Amino acid sequence: MPDSKEQVFREKLNLERSASKVNSLVLSKLKYDSYIEKVTSLKTSSKKENNDLRFLRRYDIIEVSGITKLIHPVTDQENIKYYVFDEELFGVLNEAHISTGHGGRDRMIEQLKGKFQNVTTKDILLFLRLCEPCIQKLNHKKKGRLVVKLLLFKEVKSRCQVDLIDFQSQSDRDFQFIMVY
Ligand SMILES: [Zn+2]
Structure with a gap:
């Protein structure tokens, strides 16, 4: 995806972030760096408070x-x-999306949950709402469903079209109409 997609994503993300209540999971680069510093200094400090x-x-x-890099503490180095x-989120999501062949929500979750x-x-x-090929695929599917539904008749000639030609x-x-069947 070109950079403009990332810009749109970042704008929407910022809107969403400012609209939602403070989320402890959300990290700006600034916060991220400050957390790294905090971990570094806490690890060397002998006096640690409860928090x-x-x-x-x-x-x-x-x-x-x-x-x-900031990570969740692990005992098992494998995982x-x-x-x-936030500033790197687009790149992470894009990579997961492309590497799963434009994977949908569930495949993306599966791909990302073990790593992040x-x-x-x-x-x-x-x-996903911003991925053009995925939006088009979805629209195509919706249109396809509509056409299939219209053709789903149980029997031949179970439907017809009737018209009247007015000869009044x-x-x-006594004959005033022609019915076209
Ligand atoms: Zn896609």
């Missing part, structure tokens, strides 16, 4: 090819779940 411990139960960091910040901690179904739906002005004795 610090709570914070560390939700957030941890890991270094991936020189970049520090690391990353936090995603804070991608929501709402985010996925927002993304030139009636043939």
